[in-house]
Amino acid sequence: MRGKVALVTGAAGGIGSAVVRALCARGVKVAVADRDVSAVEADAHFPGDLRDAAYSGALPEAVAKALGGLDIVVNNAGVITRGKVTETTDADWSLSLGVNVEAPFRISRAAIPLMAKAGGGAIVNISSCWGVRPGPNHAVYCMTKAAIASLTQCMAIDHAPQGIRINAVCPNEVNTPMLRTGFSIRGLDPDTAVGELNKTVPIGRIAEPEDIADVVVFLASNEARYVCGALVEVNGAKF
Numbered sequence: 423m424r425g426k427v428a429l430v431t432g433a434a435g436g437i438g439s440a441v442v443r444a445l446c447a448r449g450v451k452v453a454v455a456d457r458d459v460s461a462v463e464a465d466a467h468f469p470g471d472l473r474d475a476a477y478s479g480a481l482p483e484a485v486a487k488a489l490g491g492l493d494i495v496v497n498n499a500g501v502i503t504r505g506k507v508t509e510t511t512d513a514d515w516s517l518s519l520g521v522n523v524e525a526p527f528r529i530s531r532a533a534i535p536l537m538a539k540a541g542g543g544a545i546v547n548i549s550s551c552w553g554v555r556p557g558p559n560h561a562v563y564c565m566t567k568a569a570i571a572s573l574t575q576c577m578a579i580d581h582a583p584q585g586i587r588i589n590a591v592c593p594n595e596v597n598t599p600m601l602r603t604g605f606s607i608r609g610l611d612p613d614t615a616v617g618e619l620n621k622t623v624p625i626g627r628i629a630e631p632e633d634i635a636d637v638v639v640f641l642a643s644n645e646a647r648y649v650c651g652a653l654v655e656v657n658g659a660k661f
């Protein structure tokens with residue numbers, strides 16, 4: 423993968439920062455996007471709000487200009503809104519759709535022609551176990567993750583002939599700020615709550631960000647050359 427160029431969104435977060443480290447370790451030139459990327463070590467920094475259509479749509483071209491091409495996109499940024507539909511505000515709806523679906527749509531739409539022109543590429547989207555089957559009390563979040571799973575497979579069919587492989591990773595619980603903040607908001611101690619959660623996973627623990635990042639890197643690499651349109655569940659056998 424040495425010398426390839428990647429864009430990673432949500433690069434300051436738990437999974438995103440692990441993906442950046444894993445790609446950099448394989449000699450990939452990495453451009454990072456998030457609201458604040460000042461603490462992330464990378465080859466190019468593009469801070470901004472992914473809900474801003476002009477910003478997210480311009481990212482692929484900006485990365486290609488800065489680093490000489492664009493071979494890999496990891497649409498990882500995400501937000502989680504809790505609640506049943508009856509508890510979901512219009513603001514929750516817009517935020518969830520904006521970050522989890524619209525931004526990957528705009529980034530992919532702009533990246534695909536660049537990759538096609540260069541002879542190929544790989545896009546890895548981060549969906550969720552809740553993107554492939556439903557879960558309780560997170561109706562709109564689950565719906566956005568199902569939307570990105572479907573978009574992944576549709577784009578894979580449409581763009582495989584151009585040499586672009588598009589796949590998604592579907593994690594169950596991962597030990598990141600997203601998960602831990604959720605516990606804090608509910609008045610729980612994150613370490614104790616993660617300890618309890620570990621007991622519910624057949625493999626014995628919830629995922630660490632690196633467990634997900636290694637699968638993302640595999641899907642982006644030539645080792646996954648025939649993997650296309652896959653929704654790869656990474657869940658320690660917890661369904």
Ligand SMILES: NC(=O)c1ccc[n+]([C@@H]2O[C@H](COP(=O)([O-])OP(=O)(O)OC[C@H]3O[C@@H](n4cnc5c(N)ncnc54)[C@H](O)[C@@H]3O)[C@@H](O)[C@H]2O)c1
Nearest residue numbers: 432434435436437456457471472499500550595596598600
């Ligand atoms: N943590 C889990 O248990 C879990 C499980 C399944 C799927 N996922 C998915 O994995 C992905 C990464 O999640 P994480 O757990 O690392 O969360 P995280 O909160 O640690 O990281 C998410 C990152 O996205 C960025 N982001 C959010 N909104 C943004 C915006 N408008 N503009 C720019 N950046 C924005 C945040 O700043 C943050 O750095 C998400 O898509 C999430 O839905 C997480």
